[in-house]
Amino acid sequence: MGKRSRTKGREAATTAPGEVGPRQPCPCGSGRRYKACHGAADGPPPVYVARPFAGLAGxxxxxxxxxxxxxxxxxxxxxxxxxxxxxxxxxxxxxxxxxxxxxxxxxxxxxxxxxxxxxxxxxxxxxxxxxxxxxxxxxxxxxxxxxxxxxxxxxxxxxxxxxxxxxxxxxxxxxxxxxxxxxxxxxxxGSINPTAKLAGVEAAYWTDVGPKEHLRWVMPEPEDDLLTALARLHAAGQDALVDDGRLVGMFRAHGLLAPVWDLPVGTGAEVLEEPARRFAAALADALAAGGDLGPQERAARSGLANRQVTIR
Structure with a gap:
């Protein structure tokens, strides 16, 4: 057995079901391994709040x-x-x-x-x-x-x-x-990328990073509900805001998800206003929809879940 296999074997042997292994990511979302964060020998960081701004309208x-x-x-x-x-x-x-x-x-x-x-x-x-x-x-x-x-x-x-x-x-x-x-x-x-806030929806920000443009939209819904709703829209072909634009993934920050769209160069912020309002209405319907996901929707949800980057 190689060294790497022995290490994995020892960790599996000492980790009970549901327990976090010392080399696994800390569930607090810090990005550090558990043993260097909340599993550290000298105790965890002073406090960790997953959704620190919860309850605020902004x-x-x-x-x-x-x-x-x-x-x-x-x-x-x-x-x-x-x-x-x-x-x-x-x-x-x-x-x-x-x-x-x-x-x-x-x-x-x-x-x-x-x-x-x-x-x-x-x-x-x-x-x-x-x-x-x-x-x-x-x-x-x-x-x-x-x-x-x-x-x-x-x-x-x-x-x-x-x-x-x-x-x-x-x-x-x-x-x-x-x-x-x-x-x-x-x-x-000199380091700023042009950025604009959409007026018609909450917390959606267009930005031009040079080779492409993005829309980054922070959404307040619980993560599981939002992923399910986005999967329904993706499977139905309703998640593109403009021609040749596509939902490419999402950031996770302070307990919220921020879906990210790639946009063609030259799109700008103004033309996104009406598509964003339509998408917000379709998302509300998808969030309210009940029932199990179909095969295509489950595949879409899995793909979206795998394209998340945790910032905080």
Whole structure:
């Protein structure tokens, strides 16, 4: 028996039915092996929340801004400080968790370097600290511990997302004179793929990556239900939004699926509006349909399940 076979044999012998083996992916979705994550000898990470933004009306857009959209902002209202200007930003300079500007406004970053297992709790801790700060960058260096989550702090409402062509929102009047920040902004602008949010459906974002275009659409339905509905539409030939466009797979992020369509170069965002609305209606019907899947639908579901990439 070769070394690889002996290793697999030992793992099979010591893993009970339903138990996660030490070399298998951790079920928390971190991408690490179980033995290096929740099965580590020194204990698991502090906390892991599979769907951190659940319950928020803007959940799908929060996931999109955190994982898929390069430059976007959205205002939010803090319950205890309704007159304070607070904005979410997909990315802040240096991936800062938050900035308090000279005018007192708070900018809360979504794409950050830290990860303590519950992004909503992290955002709650950063927002609380930023609201108490005078000016400057606010961040986290240690797990935040117990405390309010984003859901506890903000007025729940759909996000009014503005997608930007670049990162000029980084600059207020004082920062516009900072040559280092201006240089960083110019460098960041050079890395952006053109992106636009569809107006007629929730959390669907077109992007142009050069050799092709994509539509990435974050959807709130439970994964099993959504896969089944998408399989019904695929088997019926109803999942293409435009000619020569096709559903190619999906991302999994923060407990939600984001189906991805490849689109012909030159499609643009505007022509997707009506097809996206029709698809949303067909998807709602497919989600409501009962009964078992047929052979073609089962094959389609298996193919879709195999074309998932977990981001978070």
């Amino acid at each position: 959940e799908c857009d929060l996931v999109a801004l955190r994982e898929l959209v390069p430059a976007a902002t959205a205002p939010i209202t803090v319950r205890d400080s309704p007159d304070r200007e607070v904005r979410l930003a997909s990315l802040l300079p240096g991936a800062a968790p938050a900035q308090v500007r000279a005018d007192g406004s708070v900018w809360l970053g979504l794409q950050v370097l830290h990860s303590f297992g519950d992004p909503s709790r992290d955002l709650g801790a950063v927002l609380t600290a930023a609201l108490a700060a005078d000016e400057g960058t606010v961040g986290l260096t240690d797990p935040p511990g117990e405390g309010p989550r984003l859901q506890d702090l903000v007025v729940d409402a759909p996000l009014e997302v503005t997608v930007h062509d670049g990162f000029t929102y980084w600059l207020d009047d004082d920062q516009a004179r900072d040559p280092d920040l201006v240089a960083a902004l110019e460098q960041a602008d």
